[in-house]
Amino acid sequence: MREPFIFRFLSALDARTRAGVSAFLALALIAVPLLHLLLPAGSPFHVSTYAITLVGKIMCYAIVAIAMGLIWGYGGILSLGHGIFFALGGYAFGMYLMRQIGRDGSYQSDLPDFMVFLDWKELPWFWQGSDSFLWAALLVVVVPAVVAFVFGYFAFRSRIKGVYFSIITQALTYAAMLLFFRNETGFGGNNGFTDFKRILGHSITSSEMRLVLFGLTAVVLALTFIFAKWLVSSKYGRVLTAIRDAESRVMFIGYNPLWFKLFIWTLSAVLCGVAGALYVPQVGIINPSEMSVANSIEIAIWVAVGGRGTLIGPIVGAFVVNLAKSWFTVSFPEYWLFFLGLLFIVVTLLLPRGLVGLWKTLRTAQGAKA
């Protein structure tokens, strides 16, 4: 008898990882809500709304980082345009949130405010059904998947790889950003979507809703991590790594790299879309600058800082870089770009295996001494 699916996932984890994931979930689902709701705002152990939003946001980034780690670290495909999938997921869910505003917008219309502003009389066809949560959730998965599949199919079929592929993904995101900046595209143009009021009829700004979103993000992050762990240790994962290291040889053995690459590429896009959908209600805004080239390249640096070829690395990287960012942009806004630029250079020159690699090297060195 085959064991149930979930056990096969879990069996991919060793005991230490299993303990780590459990601790993380306990922290996010039990400790944080209790500390936020029960302790008074003055207490040193109180978890503030700001902290919940910040960590929730970074957990979304961490999901993106895992998605990037999968294609870059294991597939050898560096995408400099993953922001597009993140933003597509965000926009898909943002449409639902816009519809949930109902008549509470500034113009008290059934249509979202920006459409009233553009003097549109009815919803465009691609907004049909966006008032349904399930349809929105479906779009979050399907839209990035379709875009990634079509783009990836043509790119991988003609064996575009390496820097060529990276630059073309960058151009794709750039073009999409320009498209979404236009008012006529029908996604709010420059301002994007904002001023959300509720999800499934519940207020979006209440503590409870924040905690639910926070917990949901934590669960998705944990599931993504476990699934990715299982995936890379499966047979598929090994073929993928082989393609990364020597694509021609894998072809000569008789595999067609196209489908292997296409699968991980599409999966990665879907993960980004889900992360985007979780991100938008927590941050409260989605606009085309999420698709900017700079944002997409930053995703790559999270992975590089954490360490490629691991799955914990991207998570560590996403947290380290983004915590540094929110500290820098408040304390020394002038120097953030210098710091980020240096980070790019130092990590690629001196830390090719990232922080996780550094940690491992230090541990080995200690072990050798002892």
Place this chain on the structure above:
Amino acid sequence: MFKHLLATVLLTGAFAAQAAPDPALIRQLGDEDSSVKVAAIQKLAQEGDPATARVLQAMADDALQLAGDKVLIIEDDKAFDAVSGEPAPMPADAESITVNNRIRGELDNALAALKLFDADRNVRLDSARQLQNKVSSEMAPLFERALKKETDPEIKPLLKLAHAQASLTSKNPATRLTAVRTLSESASPAVRNMLQPLTEKAGEPDNRVRYAAISAIKAIDARLSRAETLGAVFSGLSLGSILLLGALGLAITYGVMGIINMAHGELLMVGAYSAYAMQSFFRAYFPDAIDWYLPAAIPLAFFGAALVGVIMERTVIRWLYGRTLETLLATWGLSLILIQAARVLFGAQNVEVANPSWMSGGIELMPNLLLPWNRIIIIGFALFVLALVWVLMNRTRLGMFVRAVTQNRAMAGCVGVPTARIDTLAFALGAGIAGLGGLALSQISNVGPDMGQGYIVDSFMVVVLGGVGQLAGAVWAALGLGVFTKLLEGWSGAVIAKIVVLVFIIIFIQKRPQGLFALKGRFVD
């Protein structure tokens, strides 16, 4: 002595007598009611008397005053009678004649009309041009008189067009027909709009005139669309030459080292800021020779960017050979640092880089097609740089080494090519060319810290399309992409054009992954 003086007085008197404008009209210029003023200005203009020009000019300069019943021109604290033009006592109770915007516009037209009779040919030409789009039916006799006097071959057709526009509303169908026929020679959208009402029965009762108007509009449309296409091709060539300057450097560095320099756009920025620096230097020390700052900035842009390039290559890129994906990230880091450095040094705002006076203006091929000098010069400059690079790559020892390393690094090293030094030199060369591109760019677009970001994607598209390490490929791809983009922009808007170009490139790579021009050889990976 007395005789002489007498002669002068007589002559002035004769002139004044012949040219004196109607005193009643002049008085009306000082009327309370704006409409009366406007009517007076129009009538004065139609009389076409050059002496009136002084009065109207004074009115436009707010130097016309009303003292009792007399209209006076005030020049340097002296008063002149507006009718006779002779000095008059400075009155104590004069009040200025107010000129509002409506009157000011009317005055401009009237002055331009009067200038049609000026002695200076250039003044007449300017005025004829200026009047083209402001013709009203009352001006018909004015143009007729100007036409009779005019002999200049450049001014005459302009006057004819203006006259025809003015006589379109004539009562006489034959006059209208001639006017419509003359107007079919035009290429101006304004004339086209003017003819539009004549194509319908309500606007034009006479059948012959109506048919003439319909065919005239067809002729104008054909001319307009030809001018539009030519204009798009021209701006495409100009965009292409900028892309070429950006892509040439990228093609060299990518060809030799197989790395994409994401900071390439920032090297453009370095070039553009050296134009700015040189301009500030000239403003401060040689304000008389300010027009020459641009040639003086050429070496600064080249060597400045080359120096930045060498520093980048020696400190970062050199250590990443064989790790192309990481090079993308490291050079992106470099670009962030350069952008922030530019912000700290020159401020986050765009800086102003002025065109030298010899670059302003342009060649007017058709009424709605102007080829600006700055773009023509940039196309020429790009060709010059291209020629230079070609000579360098194909006729010098350095070029031979660069080509050798591009084709086979290991083998080049085996036969004694100092590959490490060639890398540095090639990188410096590519960076220098980018600097020159930035210099050219500073003349047609904004100079700011972020300016390089928009060009890196486009430059790389050129390299992808053209094939690696190929000058010919880069040239055809840059010009082709430039013209293609601009033609598309004409009918679909800039954003859609960009997306279509991108899709086109992706499809193109399906068919020819090696680019337009592929290096012949065998590669393994």
